[in-house]
Amino acid sequence: MPRSAHTQTTLTLAGCLDGARTIFPLMPGLVVFAMAFGAAAAQKGLSLAEAGLFSGLVFAGLAQMVALEGWSTHWTAASLLALGFLTMTVNMRHVLMAASLRPWFAPLPAWQSYSSLVLLADNNWALAMRYHAQGGWDVGYFIGAGFVTWVIWVLGTLAGHVVGGGIPDPKAVGVDLVVPAFFIAMLLPNWRGRREAVGWGVAAAVAIVVSFLLPGWWFIVIGALAGALAGGFTDER
Amino acid sequence: MSVDGGTLLAILVMALATVFNRTAGFFLMRLIPVTPRVRKVLDCLPGSVLVALLAPGAVHGDKGMIAGLAAAVITAKLVRNDIIPVAAAMAVAAATRAFLP
Numbered sequence: 001m002p003r004s005a006h007t008q009t010t011l012t013l014a015g016c017l018d019g020a021r022t023i024f025p026l027m028p029g030l031v032v033f034a035m036a037f038g039a040a041a042a043q044k045g046l047s048l049a050e051a052g053l054f055s056g057l058v059f060a061g062l063a064q065m066v067a068l069e070g071w072s073t074h075w076t077a078a079s080l081l082a083l084g085f086l087t088m089t090v091n092m093r094h095v096l097m098a099a100s101l102r103p104w105f106a107p108l109p110a111w112q113s114y115s116s117l118v119l120l121a122d123n124n125w126a127l128a129m130r131y132h133a134q135g136g137w138d139v140g141y142f143i144g145a146g147f148v149t150w151v152i153w154v155l156g157t158l159a160g161h162v163v164g165g166g167i168p169d170p171k172a173v174g175v176d177l178v179v180p181a182f183f184i185a186m187l188l189p190n191w192r193g194r195r196e197a198v199g200w201g202v203a204a205a206v207a208i209v210v211s212f213l214l215p216g217w218w219f220i221v222i223g224a225l226a227g228a229l230a231g232g233f234t235d236e237r
Numbered sequence: 238m239s240v241d242g243g244t245l246l247a248i249l250v251m252a253l254a255t256v257f258n259r260t261a262g263f264f265l266m267r268l269i270p271v272t273p274r275v276r277k278v279l280d281c282l283p284g285s286v287l288v289a290l291l292a293p294g295a296v297h298g299d300k301g302m303i304a305g306l307a308a309a310v311i312t313a314k315l316v317r318n319d320i321i322p323v324a325a326a327m328a329v330a331a332a333t334r335a336f337l338p
Contacts, residue, residue: 025320028327049240050248057252067251075243080250087254093286094255099262100282103271113263120259122290129283172334174305174327180291181309181326185319187287188310195277196284203285204292211293220289227285232278 007107008137011116015140019124019131020148022141025185026123029178030149032170033061034156035163037068042161044071055157059121059150062217063090093220096228097125104132105139112139119146123179126186133190199231300337305330 023030034055041051058064067086072079098117105113116139124145131141170176190196207223214222269275295306308329313322 022319025323029323046244047239047241050244053240053245054248054251057248058255060251060255063251063255067247072247073241073243075247080247083247084250084254087251088258091255091258093290094258095262095265096282096286097262098259099266100279100286102263102266103276103279105263106267114260117259117263118256126283126287133283171301172331174301174330174334177302177305177309177326177330178323180294180302180306181313181323182319183287183291184306184309184326185313185322187284187291188313190284195281199281199285200288203288207289207293208296211297219293220286223289223292224282224286227288228278228282231281231285232274 009104009107009139010137011108011112011139011143013140015138016144016147017140018138019127019141019144019146021144022127022131023123023145023148026149026178026182027152029175029182030123030152031156031159032168032175034153035160036170037061037064038157038160038162039164040065040068040160041157042164044068045073046071046161048158048161051161052154052158056150056154058087059119059153060087060091061153063087066090090217092217093122093224094120096221096224097122100129101125101142104137108139116143116146119143119150121146121149123149123182126183130186130189195231195234198234199227201227202230203227299334301330301334304333 037055038051041054042048046054054064063086067083070086075083098120101117101120105116108116119142124142127145128136128142168175203223203226206226207219210222211219266279271279291306295303298306305326309322309326312325316322
């Protein structure tokens with residue numbers, strides 16, 4: 001793809017450092033959830049090395065927790081296939097998140113855009129979309145935030161595996177609010193008017209209804225698509 | 238520090254599935270011409286994903302979750318800082334769960 005002279009997309013080290021700093025408010029949530037996964041992995045009989053490889057290679061908290069519940073010691077072709085599909089459905093929202101990054105990341109060479117996307121997680125995506133909505137074009141911001149998330153996720157998993165039990169109940173100290181509250185801080189600056197009122201209203205309504213009707217995590221993808229289409233076809237007056 | 242072959246294979250299958258999810262949407266958008274309308278839908282996508290994640294969580298959540306989310310919305314509107322909404326939501330949720338069981 002020819003790099004057009006007027007592309008604003010950049011990838012700098014300064015951007016990486018900037019993104020790395022902004023993930024700081026998520027620390028308590030990330031550490032506690034990573035430790036909880038490490039402890040759960042130890043309970044299921046995974047070794048320290050296996051738990052570390054798990055978090056390092058998969059890097060998807062929700063999918064890892066769900067997969068661990070049905071973790072087996074004897075894997076067959078059928079159970080591996082089922083595991084792959086389970087992982088894909090739990091994390092289907094990442095398909096939409098990556099799609100939304102296309103206009104921003106597309107001017108980069110493919111090896112840079114695709115290797116950046118391997119670091120895609122809810123947190124650094126949400127952070128980067130707010131940054132981009134406010135006029136930021138440095139992909140490093142996404143990479144820096146994603147890399148720090150990855151490091152904490154892996155180190156927290158190892159720490160949780162070593163410590164085992166005795167991790168504070170996440171709900172008692174409100175740690176389960178860290179990620180949702182952070183998302184709210186990412187979301188609110190995106191409000192511009194009529195289009196958001198329609199799109200977000202449809203997304204909320206559809207996601208809530210689907211969450212009662214279908215098992216699993218389909219409510220995120222179905223609600224988000226419905227909201228984006230409704231908002232995208234709403235014209236500002 | 239042993240790594241079991243079957244466990245490693247299961248982890249690799251999951252890793253492959255997550256890499257697919259992380260890259261497929263980006264690749265597919267290459268095939269869709271970005272008309273002004275598609276651009277508007279894409280612009281609305283991030284907010285919709287976040288709302289679709291948050292709204293069912295609020296509906297299915299306990300009193301602490303609802304109070305904490307409300308605290309996050311109020312503080313995020315008042316201050317341009319990410320730490321304060323997170324801290325406020327944690328504090329309000331923990332207090333609600335401790336004192337209003």
